[in-house]
Amino acid sequence: MTSAKPAKPGPRRVAHQPSWLEKMTQDHVRAISGTLSALARRPIGTLLTAFVIGITLALPAGLNTLVANLGQAGDSLQGSLRASLFLNDDVSAERGAELAHDLTRRPGVSSARYISREQALEEFRTFSGFGEALDILKDNPLPATIVVTPSAKQPQARTEALLKDLGTLPEVAQAKLDEKWLQRLYAILALVQRAVLMIAGALALAVLIVVGNTIRLDIENRRDEIEVMKLIGAPNSYIRRPFLYTGLWYGLTGGVLACLLVQAGVISLVQPARQLAGLYDSQATLQGLSLNAAAAVFAAGLGLGWLGAFWAVSRHLRHIEPAT
Amino acid sequence: MADIIHFHRVSHRYDGGPQIISDVSFTLGKGEMAFLTGPSGAGKSTLLRLTALLARATAGQVVVEGRNLADIKRSQIPAFRRQIGVIFQNPSLLNERTVFDNVALPLLIRGHSGDDIGRRVRAALDAVGLLPKEKAFPLTLSGGEQQRVGIARAVVAKPPLLLADEPTGNLDPQLAMDVMALFMRFNEVGVSVLVASHAISLISRLPHRVIHIEKGTLEERRKAELMDKTHDFG
Numbered sequence: 001m002t003s004a005k006p007a008k009p010g011p012r013r014v015a016h017q018p019s020w021l022e023k024m025t026q027d028h029v030r031a032i033s034g035t036l037s038a039l040a041r042r043p044i045g046t047l048l049t050a051f052v053i054g055i056t057l058a059l060p061a062g063l064n065t066l067v068a069n070l071g072q073a074g075d076s077l078q079g080s081l082r083a084s085l086f087l088n089d090d091v092s093a094e095r096g097a098e099l100a101h102d103l104t105r106r107p108g109v110s111s112a113r114y115i116s117r118e119q120a121l122e123e124f125r126t127f128s129g130f131g132e133a134l135d136i137l138k139d140n141p142l143p144a145t146i147v148v149t150p151s152a153k154q155p156q157a158r159t160e161a162l163l164k165d166l167g168t169l170p171e172v173a174q175a176k177l178d179e180k181w182l183q184r185l186y187a188i189l190a191l192v193q194r195a196v197l198m199i200a201g202a203l204a205l206a207v208l209i210v211v212g213n214t215i216r217l218d219i220e221n222r223r224d225e226i227e228v229m230k231l232i233g234a235p236n237s238y239i240r241r242p243f244l245y246t247g248l249w250y251g252l253t254g255g256v257l258a259c260l261l262v263q264a265g266v267i268s269l270v271q272p273a274r275q276l277a278g279l280y281d282s283q284a285t286l287q288g289l290s291l292n293a294a295a296a297v298f299a300a301g302l303g304l305g306w307l308g309a310f311w312a313v314s315r316h317l318r319h320i321e322p323a324t
Numbered sequence: 325m326a327d328i329i330h331f332h333r334v335s336h337r338y339d340g341g342p343q344i345i346s347d348v349s350f351t352l353g354k355g356e357m358a359f360l361t362g363p364s365g366a367g368k369s370t371l372l373r374l375t376a377l378l379a380r381a382t383a384g385q386v387v388v389e390g391r392n393l394a395d396i397k398r399s400q401i402p403a404f405r406r407q408i409g410v411i412f413q414n415p416s417l418l419n420e421r422t423v424f425d426n427v428a429l430p431l432l433i434r435g436h437s438g439d440d441i442g443r444r445v446r447a448a449l450d451a452v453g454l455l456p457k458e459k460a461f462p463l464t465l466s467g468g469e470q471q472r473v474g475i476a477r478a479v480v481a482k483p484p485l486l487l488a489d490e491p492t493g494n495l496d497p498q499l500a501m502d503v504m505a506l507f508m509r510f511n512e513v514g515v516s517v518l519v520a521s522h523a524i525s526l527i528s529r530l531p532h533r534v535i536h537i538e539k540g541t542l543e544e545r546r547k548a549e550l551m552d553k554t555h556d557f558g
Contacts, residue, residue, distance in 0.1 A: 022435075022437075023435035026437065027435055030432070224416070224418065225418050227416070228416055228417075228418060228429070229429070229433070230405075231376075231378075231405070231410055231416070232405065232406070232410075232429055232433065232477070233402045233403065233406035233407075233408075233430075234402060234429075235402045235403070235433065236399070236402065238433050321378070322378055
C-alpha cells in the first residue's frame with residue numbers, strides 16, 4: 001500500500017447557518033421569483049394554458065350567475081303573483097269584506113281585495129263575452145273571492161305556506177295560486193342548479209388534467225435539471241416547489257380570466273335582459289358575479305392549479321433518477 | 325484511521341443483467357486520496373454509483389461515513405448525497421444557466437444567503453481557475469473548462485468526500501494533469517477523494533494508492549503489480 005495521507009481535520013463551515021424560518025422564506029421567495037420569471041419568458045404558452053383553465057372555470061361560473069339571476073327575476077316577479085281565495089256561498093258580503101280587511105294585516109300579505117258574487121258576475125259579463133249565456137242561468141254560479149297579493153319580499157316557500165294557511169280558513173272553500181308557471185320556473189332552476197354542480201365537478205376534473213399535463217411536460221423538459229438536482233442531493237421538497245408554484249400561477253391566472261370572461265358575458269347580456277324583464281313588468285337587472293362567487297372562482301383556480309401540479313409532480317418526479 | 329468508505333464483500337447486478345461487481349472489499353480512509361483503475365466495463369463506475377447511492381448493492385455492505393447505506397431510506401438519500409461531491413466524465417451542467425448559477429446550485433438547495441453564495445461560488449471558481457468566466461454559459465466553454473465547472477460545483481459546498489468518474493476522459497494530457505492537481509489540492513485541505521480513471525500513465529506518476537478492479541473483482545495480485553509500477557514511476 002502506498003502513501004495514504006494522514007487525515008486532516010475536515011473543512012469548517014464558516015458563515016452562520018440560517019434559521020429554519022429564514023431558509024424557508026428565502027427558498028419560497030426564490031421559487032416564486034424563479035417560476036414567475038420562467039413563465040414570463042414564454043408568455044404565449046403561459047397565457048394559452050391560463051385561457052384553457054379560464055374558459056373551463058368560466059363555464060360553471062357563468063351558468064351559476066345565470067341561475068342566480070333567473071332566481072332573482074323570479075323573486076321580483078312575485079309582485080305580479082296573486083292568489084284567489086274562493087269563499088263559501090254562505091259567507092255574507094259584509095263578512096267577506098271584513099275578512100279581506102283582516103287579511104291585509106297578516107304578515108306576508110301586501111294587499112287583499114274582496115270581490116262579491118255580483119261583482120264577479122259583472123266582471124265576467126264584461127270581460128268574457130259570454131254575457132248572454134249567463135242570462136240563461138237562474139242563479140249566479142260565481143263564488144265570492146278575495147284576491148290576495150303576497151308580499152314580494154319573501155321567499156317562495158313562505159308564500160306557499162301562507163296560501164296553505166289561508167286555505168284552512170272556515171270561510172274559504174278553496175285557495176288557488178294563479179301563477180303556476182312561476183312554480184315551474186323555480187323547479188326548473190333547482191334542476192339547473194344541480195346540473196351546474198355536476199358540470200362544475202366535471203370541469204374541475206378537466207382543469208386538474210390540463211394543469212397536470214402542462215406540469216408533466218414541464219417536468220419532461222427539465223429532466224436534465226432534475227437529474228442534476230437529485231445528484232447534488234436537493235431535497236424532494238426543493239425540487240417539487242417550483243412546479244407547485246407554477247401550477248398555482250396557472251390556476252390563479254385562470255381564475256382571473258374566468259372572472260373577466262363572466263363579467264364580459266354579463267355586460268353583453270345586460271341590454272337584452274332588460275328588454276326581457278320589461279316584457280314581464282319587472283325591474284330586475286342582470287347582476288354580475290357576486291363577490292362570494294368571484295372568491296370561489298379564485299379559490300377553485302388556485303386549489304385546482306396546485307392540486308393538478310401536485311398530482312403530476314408526485315407521479316413523475318420519483319421516476320427521474322440521475323443516470324451517469 | 326477511520327474509514328470514510330468501506331466496502332465489505334459487495335456484489336452488484338443491474339436488474340436482470342449480469343453481475344457487474346462481485347465480492348469486492350476495500351476501504352478509503354478519511355482524508356485519503358486514491359485511484360480506482362481498471363479497463364472500461366470493469367465496474368469502476370458501478371463502485372462509485374454504489375458509494376453515492378445512485379445504485380444499491382445486491383449483496384454485501386457499503387458503509388460511508390459510518391453509515392450502512394442499506395439503512396438509508398429513499399427519503400434520506402438527498403441528505404446523504406449532500407455529503408458527497410460527485411464529478412462525472414460528462415460534467416452534466418445546466419446549459420441555460422451561467423457558470424456562476426451552475427456552481428451556486430448546491431448552495432441554493434442548502435439555503436445559503438445570497439452574499440454567502442456569491443463569496444463561496446467565487447472562491448470555488450477561483451480554485452478551478454474560472455473566475456473570469458462566471459457569467460459565461462457552459463456551451464461557450466471548452467471541454468476542460470466545463471469539466472472544471474463541474475468540479476467547482478462538486479466542491480463548493482465543501483463535502484467531506486469527493487467522487488470522480490473518469491474526470492479526465494475528455495481532456496488532453498496537460499489538462500488532465502491540471503485536473504488531477506486540483507483534486508490533490510482539495511485532498512490537502514482534508515477532503516477524501518476517490519477518482520476512477522483508466523489513465524494509468526497519468527496515475528502512475530502520482531503518489532496515491534491505486535485500487536485496481538478487473539471483471540468486477542479486486543485482484544490482489546494485479547493490484548500488487550500495479551503498486552510496484554507506481555513505486556517505479558513515483
